[in-house]
Amino acid sequence: MKSRVSAKVLSTECSHSRTGKVHIAASSSRRMGITTIKLLHKEAQDMRRVKVSDLLHTIGKTTTSSEHAFSFDELKAYALDHAFPDLKNSDVFFYYLDDENEQVRITNEAELKEGVRLMETEGSIFKLVISGTRQVVDQDVATGIVSFDSECSMALFVDLSRLLDKWDATPEQLQMKKDMSALLHEAGVQTALIDMMADPKVSILMHCLLSQGGSILHGVAAMFAAGKVQEIAGVLMDTCPHVKDLLENIMHALQVHVHAHTNLSSSPSPEQVDTPLPPLPDDPFIVHRGLEFVTGQFFTDISSLTNDQAGEVMFNCGVSGDVLRPLRRDLRIRWIAETILKLQQVNQALKDAKQDDKEINTHGIMDADDVDKKPSAAFVGDVSFPDGSTIRAGDTFVKTWRLKNDGKTRWPAKSRLVCVGGDHLEVGDNFVSVPIVPPGKMIDVSVDMKAPTKSARYTGYWRLCTADGKRYGQRLWVDILVVGKPDLPSTPSAAASPAKPAAVGAHASNEVHLPAPSAAVLKRPVAPVSIPAPAPIVVAPVVSRYQDQLDTLASMGFSDAALNLTLLEEVDGDVAAALNQLLQ
Numbered sequence: 001m002k003s004r005v006s007a008k009v010l011s012t013e014c015s016h017s018r019t020g021k022v023h024i025a026a027s028s029s030r031r032m033g034i035t036t037i038k039l040l041h042k043e044a045q046d047m048r049r050v051k052v053s054d055l056l057h058t059i060g061k062t063t064t065s066s067e068h069a070f071s072f073d074e075l076k077a078y079a080l081d082h083a084f085p086d087l088k089n090s091d092v093f094f095y096y097l098d099d100e101n102e103q104v105r106i107t108n109e110a111e112l113k114e115g116v117r118l119m120e121t122e123g124s125i126f127k128l129v130i131s132g133t134r135q136v137v138d139q140d141v142a143t144g145i146v147s148f149d150s151e152c153s154m155a156l157f158v159d160l161s162r163l164l165d166k167w168d169a170t171p172e173q174l175q176m177k178k179d180m181s182a183l184l185h186e187a188g189v190q191t192a193l194i195d196m197m198a199d200p201k202v203s204i205l206m207h208c209l210l211s212q213g214g215s216i217l218h219g220v221a222a223m224f225a226a227g228k229v230q231e232i233a234g235v236l237m238d239t240c241p242h243v244k245d246l247l248e249n250i251m252h253a254l255q256v257h258v259h260a261h262t263n264l265s266s267s268p269s270p271e272q273v274d275t276p277l278p279p280l281p282d283d284p285f286i287v288h289r290g291l292e293f294v295t296g297q298f299f300t301d302i303s304s305l306t307n308d309q310a311g312e313v314m315f316n317c318g319v320s321g322d323v324l325r326p327l328r329r330d331l332r333i334r335w336i337a338e339t340i341l342k343l344q345q346v347n348q349a350l351k352d353a354k355q356d357d358k359e360i361n362t363h364g365i366m367d368a369d370d371v372d373k374k375p376s377a378a379f380v381g382d383v384s385f386p387d388g389s390t391i392r393a394g395d396t397f398v399k400t401w402r403l404k405n406d407g408k409t410r411w412p413a414k415s416r417l418v419c420v421g422g423d424h425l426e427v428g429d430n431f432v433s434v435p436i437v438p439p440g441k442m443i444d445v446s447v448d449m450k451a452p453t454k455s456a457r458y459t460g461y462w463r464l465c466t467a468d469g470k471r472y473g474q475r476l477w478v479d480i481l482v483v484g485k486p487d488l489p490s491t492p493s494a495a496a497s498p499a500k501p502a503a504v505g506a507h508a509s510n511e512v513h514l515p516a517p518s519a520a521v522l523k524r525p526v527a528p529v530s531i532p533a534p535a536p537i538v539v540a541p542v543v544s545r546y547q548d549q550l551d552t553l554a555s556m557g558f559s560d561a562a563l564n565l566t567l568l569e570e571v572d573g574d575v576a577a578a579l580n581q582l583l584q
Contacts, residue, residue, distance in 0.1 A: 048083050058082055072112045079130060087130065095129040161457055161481065165388045176253040179246055185422070185459050188240040196235060202228070220254065229254070252288075252340045277335045278324075281317050284343035287336060290316040302336050305329075310336060375415075376407030377464050377473025383444055384552050387479040390580055391451040394486025396427065399478045400446040403464075405437045412436075414467040417445050417476075423458040425449040425478060434464065451482045458482060549575050558582055 037050055055078050080088045094106040096115035106112050169177040183189055196202050223229045233251055290313040310332035311324055383400035405411055419430040427448040437443050462476040546568040552575055553564045571577040
């Protein structure tokens, strides 16, 4: 990032910006100042052109500055009040494209002045980007539009998460699936996706993707061809810059597999299949730099590369001209795709090595004799609420993990299971005490939790820790989908309402008057009445093969055992399926 708060631009020209951005281009001549401004609303494909003098006249001001004829406030006033009033109720961010074609944010006059200076030095175009997110306005609240859109968007997001969880990925696609799941849990990504799904164009694409089911790649191929996946990636890059590396890995892997899927479906001829490709480069990172150098974009859809562009990328990666010239465009793109796939494998190997080093460092430095004495714990399974379980908003539940001491020493005394990150769903303290467990033994550890009141996906991460805070064993997590709305407390009856205190006079004394107790007077003794004790009610215990599942549902607050048993028998004991029916 530059000191001017910059971020990589996804295209080399103003007209290739992401959806929802406004570009302003101003022409100048020989340092005579900005004379004309062009405004392009990319989302609406609406372009305006205005002279600076007319702009200032429209907002009621004449040219007075010798450096640049309009101020930051004046530029915003014209863009939002006159050019594109639909953006007036948006959170708007202004950027300009500098001499390195990077996006630099403008927040004050000094930053605008610097942008104008750079463009006047080039003597051609001044480019400005306005990025806005739709905000809730009063009339939306009155008509209920925002609430409806939000609920629909949330439903789409939940369905997308479930589709991703159910995706039976191949071994080559498994890492991409893990990266996609991790992306959905990154801060800000859920909100950004839900906002995008409020757009009818995006929601239609998502409905089509969900209706196909099965592999994510089958539904995403058409979105790739239309450029919609690239647009979504661009918005996520703008709103969540911290996910750049993760998003880049997903997009590179995604296009490789989509490209392979497209080639398989097109049934290439034997000549195309048998044509040998040049050896892949030893350093696969060079293909990323080559793509960015040739296209000027941090991410490029390789299927859109021309024959010359693909050849230039291969040449920059070390392929000689004699080997390159006979290759057709499809073979050149295939070589780039396989190199990117190799890049993914190298990135994953580096990530795994870094994670291994991190796990070792969390236990500190140990002598060789102490290695076998290090405590260890392995995750065996989820006893209750497996990943993706659906919980009603505001409901309490008990999450239970089954752990095993897979080390050579017993767990230390005063060990605790501690929430180390993610969403804190626990009720009360963020830890639970764990007993001493000998090697080879298993134990169930439970934590009382409560679902948040807002519908969303929540994930909390837990680890075993010693008394002095050293973590050991595998990381555990709770992953739930919160749906619906919390149950409102019942309105107390008038009889249960507390009595209003009596009014106290302005000159009331400090004396407290207590009424004398009334005396109970009996005229003659009353003979004692013998009341027989009620017979005890004995209920025979109900034995069911779904007793464990019934106990699980009862612990979640579903006390109708007969209904629970009926639902469990219908779904062959599947607690998650029964829970979904109970929440409907």
